[in-house]
Amino acid sequence: MKRISYALLAISILFSACTEENLEMKKPDHAGGPKKDKGGDDGGSNTEVIHYLTGNSEDIQTNSSLGYLLAGGAGDQKSWFDWMVTKADGGDFVILRTDDSNGYNDASFIEGANSILTLVVNGQTSANSDFVRDKIREAEALFIAGGDQTSYYNLWNGTEVESSIQYLVNEKGVPVGGTSAGLAILGEFAYIPQSSGVISSEALSDPYHPYLETIKTDFLQLPGLGNIITDTHFSERDRLGRTITLMARLIADGIVSSYQDIKAIAVDEFTAVAIEPNGDAKVLGDENYEDYAFFFEANSTPNQCEAGQELHWTDAITAYTVKGVSNPNTSFNIGNWATVGSVAQFENVNINYGSISNDIQQPN
Numbered sequence: 382m383k384r385i386s387y388a389l390l391a392i393s394i395l396f397s398a399c400t401e402e403n404l405e406m407k408k409p410d411h412a413g414g415p416k417k418d419k420g421g422d423d424g425g426s427n428t429e430v431i432h433y434l435t436g437n438s439e440d441i442q443t444n445s446s447l448g449y450l451l452a453g454g455a456g457d458q459k460s461w462f463d464w465m466v467t468k469a470d471g472g473d474f475v476i477l478r479t480d481d482s483n484g485y486n487d488a489s490f491i492e493g494a495n496s497i498l499t500l501v502v503n504g505q506t507s508a509n510s511d512f513v514r515d516k517i518r519e520a521e522a523l524f525i526a527g528g529d530q531t532s533y534y535n536l537w538n539g540t541e542v543e544s545s546i547q548y549l550v551n552e553k554g555v556p557v558g559g560t561s562a563g564l565a566i567l568g569e570f571a572y573i574p575q576s577s578g579v580i581s582s583e584a585l586s587d588p589y590h591p592y593l594e595t596i597k598t599d600f601l602q603l604p605g606l607g608n609i610i611t612d613t614h615f616s617e618r619d620r621l622g623r624t625i626t627l628m629a630r631l632i633a634d635g636i637v638s639s640y641q642d643i644k645a646i647a648v649d650e651f652t653a654v655a656i657e658p659n660g661d662a663k664v665l666g667d668e669n670y671e672d673y674a675f676f677f678e679a680n681s682t683p684n685q686c687e688a689g690q691e692l693h694w695t696d697a698i699t700a701y702t703v704k705g706v707s708n709p710n711t712s713f714n715i716g717n718w719a720t721v722g723s724v725a726q727f728e729n730v731n732i733n734y735g736s737i738s739n740d741i742q743q744p745n
Contacts, residue, residue: 430507432516433483436496443470443495445521447550449606449656450558451567453648453672454527454613457560459490460707461653461665465522466493468556472521477542477563479503479532485524494522503532508540517545522556525563533566534573538600550603557603561613564648566600570610570636572627573597581622585735588626588633589688596630605660605715608642615647615675616742625732626692628679633686644718645677645698649743652705660716666705671743676701676713680729691735700741701725 448468450461466474474494476485478501486497498516502508517523523546525533537543549555559567572578572595579592587593596610610631612624628643630636637643648654649672653665664674677698685693703712703725712724720727731738 430510430512431481431501431503433486433499434496435486435488435498436494438496440519441472441495443472443521445469445472445553445555447554447604447658448556449567449603450524450556450653451564451611451646451648451656451674452558452560452613452653453615453650453674454561454564455617455650456667456670457490458651458653458665458667459492461558461655462491462524463493464655464665465524465556465558466491469494469522471495472555473498473519474522474524475500475517475520476524476526477502477517478526479528479536480526482526485526502542503536505536505540508537508542510541514541514545517542518548518553520549520555523549523558525557525559525566527561527563530562530565530571531573531575533562534571534597534600538597543601546601547603558653560653564611564613567603567606568609568611568646569598569602569607570627570631570643571597571600572610572612573600579623581619581626584626585622585692585732585737587689588630588686588692593626593630596627596634596636598636605656605658608637609644609646609715612645612647614650616649616673619742620647621730621740621742622732622737624677625694625697625730625737628677628698629683629686629692629694629732632679632682640679640682643679644715645675646715647675647677649673649705656715657711660714661711661721662713662715663709663711664703664705664713665709666707668706670705672705673702673743674705675741676703676715676718676725678718685734692732693734694732696729697731698729699727700730701727702741 473496476499583590632640651670651672654674655663681696683694711721
């Protein structure tokens, strides 16, 4: 009986660990899977910071330029990192994560960088170390891997990690990107669940659901991404209702001064939004997938956004949708929140007492 009980307990613990927020679907090795074999990489630890280095250990300085890569959370594509390496002018590429993996240390995938350095920053001591601070500040490109945005917030907020990322975008001018949880923390507003991540049906039925307890405004403040909340794995995990509810909460709670001040960018798994300093955005993707990026703006103040009551918002949002393709043209500008050219399509989405009027997601 004890053996059976222990087995059942182990299964229960394993299942509970796979929460909605940190489950990573269809992720290849280069996206940070369980691969730990360093191969020819120069890995090691410094002041107890696990790190993996591929390429040149000598720091170089290049003519990098600011930009953002907002990736949807699965199926990373080489073209996304080609864009970042070009923005970095072939400089040093730093991967930031909390789990011990060197999955991105692949010079054939992140091609043309002087070096690829993965920093495993899984505690506040390492997040405040001189080694981590210096290596982040030496980067010409920074990418935050998928994982758990709550851990990122709890471990990195108010540390040298946060201040060094701010240095990269405010002073040095380098491309910064993230996928899945790594994207979830890039907007001014970040959904940081303290328990299970909320699903759309729960959010729509109660905008103050216990799983919607924490929207943070005191983490990364990246120029150009102000007044924006992001979401990932969008269509694949049915997150339209969740994203709209988060926007409603930001308005109803007075976190933004007006409904006109809140925007959202949501990204399907096989797409990434590449944003230039002037706000011009391209949606990179794979023609084999019906995956999109979505740009939302609120049209009014919610009619009803109260604890224990269904969300009711008769003139909720305008959604601009852009399909990801391998060689896209600029299709949207997040500076003036307007379409560029004729690629982006727009539709209105409203909420009628917890029900979505127009489901624009592309789950297949």
